[in-house]
Amino acid sequence: MSLKRKATKSLVWTFTQQFGNQLIGFVVSLVLARLLLPEDFGLIGMIAVVVAIGNALLDGGLTKSLIRDKDCDEEDYSTVFYFHLTSSLIIYFLVFVSAPFIADFYEKPILVNIIRVYSLSLIITSFSAVQVARLTKIMDFKTQALIAIPAALVGGGVGVLLAYRGYGVWSLVWSSILTSTINSIQVWIYSGWSPDFIFSKAKFKKHFNYGYKLTLSDLLNRVFNNLFLIVIGKYFSAAHVGFYTRAEGMKQLPVNNISSALNKVSFPLLVSIKDDEVRLKRVYKKLMLMVVFVITPILIILATLAEPTFRFLFKEKWLPAVPYFQILCVTGLLFPLHSYNLTILNIKGRSDLFLKLEAIKKLIIIIVIVLAIPFGILALLYGQVIVSLLAFFINARYTKKFINYSGWQQIKDVFPILITAALSGGIVFVLDQFVLINQLDIIRIVLGGIAGSAVYLSFAFIFRFDSLFELYKLILKK
Known part of the structure; x- marks a missing residue:
């Protein structure tokens, strides 16, 4: 298949995934905006930087290094997988411990439990990060689209049901958790790859040396992209x-x-x-x-x-x-x-x-x-x-x-x-x-x-x- 034809096919399926997810997300958001208060969305906005930092540490440079490296083998993928999984557990522990301090910063005690539950998505998504990178590397966006759309549909539907039943801000939390869970499960089923029990220090060093700078850049970017939210949440x-x-x-x-x-x-x-x-x-x-x-x-x-x-x-x-x-x-x-x-x-x-x-x-x-x-x-x-x-x-x-x-x-x-x-x-x-x-x-x-x-x-x-x-x-x- 020529590069142009491969790119065109990839674009079709990527747009299918993007438009499908965004359409579902938009409809869900539209319904939730009518059922919930601006304050409910504001509470999730206040913790956005916490999740953004976690995702930056997990999803930054190492997966991009896998996509960029033309000579990846099983050792590369498995090494990055176990690093991601271990990192997610450490990051979640730090978030869990930090939750009361973040809630005190905003003077919103309810944020303690919201942060601790919402951040579980960091562990959940770490299970599928490498599989997604492999699919992206081979430009298999069809599989990604067929995975993402059902996850968004089910997770969004549950969020609307919970909001209708009066769960308030927790409808947003559980919707996010369920969407991440369904997505990760499907990725494991349909990606055609699972890790071997391999961890190579040499492979880790190769990807880390390329990726840690991108990770730091992504971390800076996400923190500062959410800095306006932090300031608005603190002073308004x-x-x-x-x-x-x-x-x-x-x-x-x-x-x-x-x-x-x-x-x-x-x-x-x-x-x-x-x-x-x-x-x-x-x-x-x-x-x-x-x-x-x-x-x-x-x-x-x-x-x-x-x-x-x-x-x-x-x-x-x-x-x-x-x-x-x-x-x-x-x-x-x-x-x-x-x-x-x-x-x-x-x-x-x-x-x-x-x-x-x-x-x-x-x-x-x-x-x-x-x-x-x-x-x-x-x-x-x-x-x-x-x-x-x-x-x-x-x-x-x-x-x-x-x-x-x-x-x-x-x-x-x-x-x-x-x-x-x-x-x-x-x-x-x-x-x-x-x-x-x-x-x-x-x-x-x-x-x-x-x-x-x-x-x-x-x-x-x-x-x-x-x-x-x-x-x-x-x-x-x-």
Whole structure:
């Protein structure tokens, strides 16, 4: 099978998994948002950093090293498996002991038991991390999709049932645990691999030397990605955290569906051509522009129609999240650029530079947060936009070095897409505010979305955007 055909097949199944999971997750979240209070989601948001740190320590560099290494054998996989499992037990013990201190920090005693139960997912997922890495390495995304969707469906369904019966925040906790459990069980059944009783110090050293820098980078990234949640939870209320997580979740819906799906395929794909710099740059640019082409109009149109969308989907109680969402959409526009620039460092094996860049960006985040706190939550969110802009140019520095594709060249390439999407958003705004303002929310959403999409695609066709025709061939042609 050719590389292009293999990539296309992988994309189809990755999108199936992403869209299936996101669709189920969105429907479940929609129902739960109507049944639960913003404070319930806020409590889960407060402990997000704990789970994020655990996942970073478990899922960081060693599995990426397995995917990147062309010569993995049974010793490699089994060694990393046992390291993951042992690490998960140690990390869970530390989380268990730390739970009262975290609850005291937020002044929320209920968090002690929530943390201790919710964090069990760290042990559960450690059982399947290596199997998933093997499936990703061979680009078997069909199996991953057929595993993930039933797990999300059952776990989400149980969460809704528990919420309906009045379990409150615990419906979110048990839904997460059940989803992780079903997913791990299926991975063991369908992946076709289980570990041997082997642990090689040499193999561990090889993967650890590559992976620990990525793990530290991922750890820094996840802590600081959740730093805004920590600050909001400490200085404001659980409800504010709930509004923030709802806005972030809505922003991540298109980002996760599209960008994450393509990134999952693009990493092993780009690894396979990492030594051909001309081809690497061409494929890199094509993938990045394709993601930007799809994500940009969706985020801009959603931001324009945020008020009727939030009221229709989640009811009036969630309207305070609207301005949060509109600001966060700007950071969502930059996400594909961040992701692909950092991917270059990964595939080139420069985890040392990856860690260096992450440390610089985190210093910027601390400075921005300290300056923004006195001015309230919206200032913190605008601070995220500033951080994201600065981080893009920092990330792009080494992309120029390795494949001669600078940040300014990337901006130049995506600029026509941004302008076209902004124009489409402006037309949607005028239509919504001056024509549809007195209509039902669903009418405003549907007509505004159709109008914005039609304008965007029309301009893309008129100006012959390459990404439009690449997507056409990907979706409609075999």
